[in-house]
Amino acid sequence: MYKNVMLPVDGSTFSREAVLHGVRIASQTGATLRLVRVAVSPVFLGGPDAAGLEAEALREARSSELSELYAIAAECRAHSTVSVTASLERGPVIDALVGYAKREKVDLIVMRSHARGGLARAWFGSTADGLIRESGIPVLVVRPPSVATGMEGGATYRRILVPLDGSELAEQALAPAVTLARMEGASLTLLRIVSAWRRRVAGELESALGPASANEVSQAQRYLDSLLTSDADRSLHISRRVVIADDVASAILEIADYNESDLIAIATRGRGALRRAAAGSVSDQVMRASPVSTIVVHPIATAEEVPASAQKQRSQSGAPARASR
Numbered sequence: 001m002y003k004n005v006m007l008p009v010d011g012s013t014f015s016r017e018a019v020l021h022g023v024r025i026a027s028q029t030g031a032t033l034r035l036v037r038v039a040v041s042p043v044f045l046g047g048p049d050a051a052g053l054e055a056e057a058l059r060e061a062r063s064s065e066l067s068e069l070y071a072i073a074a075e076c077r078a079h080s081t082v083s084v085t086a087s088l089e090r091g092p093v094i095d096a097l098v099g100y101a102k103r104e105k106v107d108l109i110v111m112r113s114h115a116r117g118g119l120a121r122a123w124f125g126s127t128a129d130g131l132i133r134e135s136g137i138p139v140l141v142v143r144p145p146s147v148a149t150g151m152e153g154g155a156t157y158r159r160i161l162v163p164l165d166g167s168e169l170a171e172q173a174l175a176p177a178v179t180l181a182r183m184e185g186a187s188l189t190l191l192r193i194v195s196a197w198r199r200r201v202a203g204e205l206e207s208a209l210g211p212a213s214a215n216e217v218s219q220a221q222r223y224l225d226s227l228l229t230s231d232a233d234r235s236l237h238i239s240r241r242v243v244i245a246d247d248v249a250s251a252i253l254e255i256a257d258y259n260e261s262d263l264i265a266i267a268t269r270g271r272g273a274l275r276r277a278a279a280g281s282v283s284d285q286v287m288r289a290s291p292v293s294t295i296v297v298h299p300i301a302t303a304e305e306v307p308a309s310a311q312k313q314r315s316q317s318g319a320p321a322r323a324s325r
Contacts, residue, residue: 001029001179006106006137008097008127009037009072018112018142019072021293024156025110025140026082028183033076034104035086037069038096062088094130101135108176109139132268132296138176140295141287157184157293161261163191163252163286166223170267173297174227177265178236180295186263187237190227191255192220193248212244249285256292264290267297 007022026033039062066088073086089096101109109131132139162177164170181188197211205214224240245251256264268283287294 001183002026002031002108003029004034004104004106004108005029005031006034006036006097006101006104006109008109008111008131009035009069018110019076021140021142022110023076023080023082025108025180025183027080029179031108032083032085034100034106035069035073035076035084036097036100037065037086037088038093039065039088039090093127094134097127097131098134101131101137106135106137109135109137110142111139112142128296132298136298138295138297141293143291143293157181157186157263159189159259159261160186160263160265161189161191161252161256161259162265163193163248163282164224164227165282166192166220169269171227173265173267173295176295176297177263178228178233180263180265181236187239188228189255189259189261190224190238190240191252192224192240192242193251194220194242194244196244196246207244209242210244217242217244249282249289252282252286253289256290261292263293263295265295265297 002025005022005026007018009019022033025031069086069088073084076082076084087100089100091099100106111128111131113128128139128141131137157180160177160181162173164173177188180186194207194209194212194216197206197213200206200211206212207214207217209217220242221240224242227240228236228238241255243251243255252264252266255261264286266283266286268287269281283296287296
């Protein structure tokens with residue numbers, strides 16, 4: 001369970017929409033809700049009176065930012081029994097937020113995307129993207145309330161989709177997904193995409209699911225069946241699904257829509273934004289286009305850093321080929 005939930009706020013109505021989610025999670029897990037805002041410094045053109053004006057403007061800006069921050073904290077305390085702290089940080093936004101998160105041992109960051117279309121257009125370089133890449137902490141990116149999430153008593157998650165590609169890195173999305181599933185009483189769907197045949201190999205059997213190798217589909221199913229098998233996990237409602245598709249990201253979003261999922265838990269390799277934009281990774285496509293909330297995990301290591309011995313061991317165990325994340 002979570003112990004420290006950080007909620008970055010910027011004074012906009014967008015960040016306030018994430019407050020409900022943060023309060024709910026902190027309340028159900030007994031975590032401390034940590035509201036954090038990064039101070040914005042006024043810009044001056046200079047002149048003989050600039051120093052005095054700047055000092056006064058800084059005092060007024062700080063007073064206004066603190067008042068708004070404390071008002072949100074007071075509202076949280078008035079409507080819950082959650083332990084709430086409020087902190088005004090200084091410095092570059094990403095550096096300030098990551099520094100705070102590490103000092104306070106934050107284990108979940110909750111924040112709101114600034115617009116449905118805006119996230120798709122300006123995901124790279126955004127605060128959410130920076131926190132995912134730099135903090136190594138799961139980031140819950142909240143979408144607007146919908147039929148699925150606008151439940152009585154606050155936002156909630158009932159159906160969680162976890163796309164997996166057979167790698168240990170992708171499996172790091174399982175832990176936060178399981179935590180939320182236990183907290184909310186949600187169901188989990190583990191999803192594995194198998195590529196369709198481009199050209200059938202002579203003598204290769206076709207899967208009953210469609211135009212793909214029967215052996216690959218069988219391996220994918222065995223892989224999913226090998227996950228979350230402990231006694232504690234058996235108490236969860238878990239379904240496992242193998243799908244044949246060439247466009248992995250589109251398939252994930254289609255399954256999320258078909259299942260009426262209200263949360264997608266996915267891992268990203270956390271490479272630089274420009275490199276990922278050029279690569280068009282699956283996780284980034286899903287994060288940008290998803291109409292529902294996503295919880296994004298930055299893996300501890302990139303694929304290139306996984307020891308060759310571990311890769312060999314997984315291939316011998318029957319884990320299917322990996323899709324690009």
